[in-house]
Amino acid sequence: MSEARPARAAPSAGEGRRIARVLIDSPLPQLDRLFDYALPETLGEVVPGVRIKAPLRTAGRVVDGFIVEIDVEPDATRTLSEIESVVSPTVVMPDRLYRLARRAAERAAGSASDVLRLAIPKRQVRVEKAWTPVEETIEVDPDAVTRAHEVITRYEGLAEVLAQSGRAAVEAIPVQSGSEPGWATLLASAAARELADGRSSILVVPDYRDQELLLAALEKLVPAAAIARHDARQTNPDRYRAFLRTLDEAPCVVVGNRSAVYSPARAALVAIWDDSDPLLAEPLAPYVHARDAALLRQEQEGSALLLVAHTRSTDVERLVQHSWLREITASRRVIPNVRLSTPQELERTISQRVPSSAFATARAAAADGPVLVQVARPGFAPTLVCASCRHPARCRECGGPLGARRRGAVPVCGWCGRSAHSWRCVECSSDQVRLASSGTERTADELGRAFPGVRVIVSDGAHAVQHVDGRPALVVATRGAEPVADGGYRAVILLDGARMLQAPELRIGESCLRWWANAAALAAPGAPVHLVGVDGPVARALATWSAAAYARSELEARMPLHMPPTARFAQLEGIPASVRGALDALGGIGIPADAVLGPVPIDEEGRVRALVRFPYAAGQEVADTLRASVVADAAQSRRGRGRQRIPLSVHLDILEPDI
Structure with a gap:
């Protein structure tokens, strides 16, 4: 049902003992490493990628985790805790998923367990026990394959990119096919082409509206059994059922929002629609954008990568200028x-x-x-303003902006929800408002x-x-x-x-x-x-209809100021001592003082924020240094038990610098 590396046979008494290297499922940054555990013989044959429970001596409790590797240790005298139990024999973390999570976390100075938490849903016992793997080959209607080929040939060079597992920035044709927009037809056609050749695809869209449009286009080209829906609106059982489908050997088409990019399906194609939509930016640590995760996945697994949009983000244009992405446009362009x-x-x-x-x-x-x-x-x-002096109309209780829900209605505060009866302007004392x-x-x-x-x-x-x-x-x-x-x-x-x-x-x-x-x-x-x-x-x-040229001009304007995406940015937040310690560590690896903006206070709790800009070539060294600072800060916080300490947080590749 799922990929797993074969476990080594149980060693004899003279060979040593079996050990498992385990990734603990914990938000604590100091636990983001592999721990060695002994594998008792009572567990039988155990393979990497399964869920387990193991004791954590430092916490004095049993924690969840995943087996990453199984090895044989010649020296059996080392004291090791034993894995307590195997939660399920199902391999939910194939090696390729762990490597992607680890790579994404390392680039963003985060934890692999945080990435895996986005990729692997909570276990649903009944769903898992009732699941039957799909093993037969998925057949695609030849007429559907022909229609898909016709759509792909409308784009010059796209068929070549798919055949060679290349990377491309695709300008979608702004037309509709029935009730589906052209971009949805394009993504569905590319997925149908891969499915007809026995390969899986991952299609990532910003929100449920785009997902419904894409699913409607897919239903006309591929069998329903081949579609695995990845949707935050799904119930937990439905989401876990779809996740198990992506573990099958039979090819599938994964359709979902930003976290679908981590799907364990063996994908030959990863496509993202409208990469500059802010919904594709992950709001949870380590804050890896779906586009960046897809680029890492393509580099690691060699799948084809399509970034499809009507316009061109500056991030994608930078990659085009560096020849990392091939520029694909329609053979016959359509301009609104x-x-x-x-x-x-x-x-x-x-x-x-x-x-x-x-x-x-x-x-x-x-x-x-x-x-x-x-x-x-x-x-x-x-929003409302004073009819006389145009001063913004504000709530007398909390200072929030006043608005009107309907014509002639009493103004209502947008923050606290209170009605502003008998409102008067603080500037001119007028009691009349007008629509801003x-x-x-x-x-x-x-x-x-x-x-x-x-x-x-x-x-x-x-x-x-x-x-x-x-x-x-x-x-x-x-x-x-x-x-x-x-x-x-x-x-x-x-x-x-x-x-x-x-x-x-x-x-x-x-x-x-x-x-x-x-x-x-x-x-x-x-x-x-x-x-x-x-x-x-x-x-x-x-x-x-020249978004690419506009993106190039934006890059040229930002280059002298070293603003993203011409340079990478890291945002640091925490107490002044923690932020200063992290900045000093960056200075130790050659990040100059003039690359730091701040720190500046951001709240009444004493937290400060600093921004650091650095070149892409120094990205991994900066990420490693900041990660070390986060771990050191967390360890210091643990030593100071009894005091509530604000942790140091790091966010790389922020979209909007805020200082």
Whole structure:
């Protein structure tokens, strides 16, 4: 059912004794190493990769762990604890999974057990006992293989990359095939091609919306028995059942979110959709981005790697410039019909949210089918300001921003939820407020009155809509929550662009370009896409569909400042003594003082934060040094029992430096 290295035969009395090298499942950094345990004869034949229970003398208790290696020790006089029991004979940690977890942890100055906790779900006894391995070959319909081949040949050089297990950055064609977007059809076709040749694939997407679209595309090409769904919304039994399926020798297609990149399937292809989506950044230690884990996996296992998107992240563009990724575009490129605001419309944007040209386009298109209107925020009016002096309206209790849930409603604090009755401005004492921005609900309310008789559909975090039919409708959605329309939208209106670009983030330009391009890709062929109130490089990159050129210009601008991804960044947080000790250790390996930003205080508990920038060539040495500092700090904390100590935390490759 699963891969396991053959265990050595039990040694005779003259050969020594069997020992197991065990990885303890513990969050303590000082325990992130292999421990030697004796294997009692009563356990019989034991293979690497199984779950076990073993005593931990330093803690005085029995802990969970995984056997990594089994060896024979000639010297049987060394005192060793014995493994207490084998939890299950199922090999849930193949050697390739352990090596990937260890490599990812080493690069990020983290623990392998933290990575394995993301990859291996908790054991479900009933599921494991009832599981029957899939051993027969999965047959793919020849017609499906033909259709998949047709899709792949639309991209120049893609078939060669798949055949040679290469690495590529693929610009997805912004078209729809029925109710599935072009990127989903591409990923499904690549997986079907591999499955037809008896090989597995891992397809990683940011969220459940993308996962549902990809599954719908896969169901048209591959048998259901070949699909292993990796989903945080699954029940524990379903997730464990899907995990066991990836351990089978029979090939499969794994579809899931960021942690699916660690699937133990013997994958010949790993593909990631929209790598710059922040949902692909792991929020748990050791914070390894799915893209970085996929790159490590490709280097370690030799699988093909596809990073597919409508736009180009600066991280991927850096790899393209270093010839680490091959650039793949369509043989015949398709560019959406993007229309930018005229100079006169740009001047009127403040007073006129939807210019007359976009309004006329929406009115004409709404008579034929659905029209998409993208806005920046959900709700009715996310923020309010004083009607007289424009000072932000704040809660008198906690200082949080006030917003309105519907027209004429009493303002409500966005932090504490209190209603702001009898509110007065602290600057001018006015008791009148006005809307500073409009959310999905207010936009829907305004458009509903402007387009009587037309359906208005809201799609945001509180109103999840996956799909709309081809009937006339106005679909008001936040960025990333746009549903797919049958046949594509007859028009797309992108509002609040100037407000989006004002966010104080390093990557806001490429983020906006990604939001707008993904929305524009949902338009029907030739349908107009209006970007309202925005000009400059980002708008021109969208209109000319030249995200790669924009990413190159961003890299050139960041190079003199050594900002990511032109250099790697490490973020250190902890008490001043711990952070200073780690910085001194980095100085000892040659990291100059001018590469350190901070430390600066970050909270009332006395914690401070520092940022360290360093070249990629010094990455492993920096990671090893920081890991040693974390272990030393944890050991010192353990010696100081009775005092609650704030641990030193390290986060490498942060997306947004914050100091």
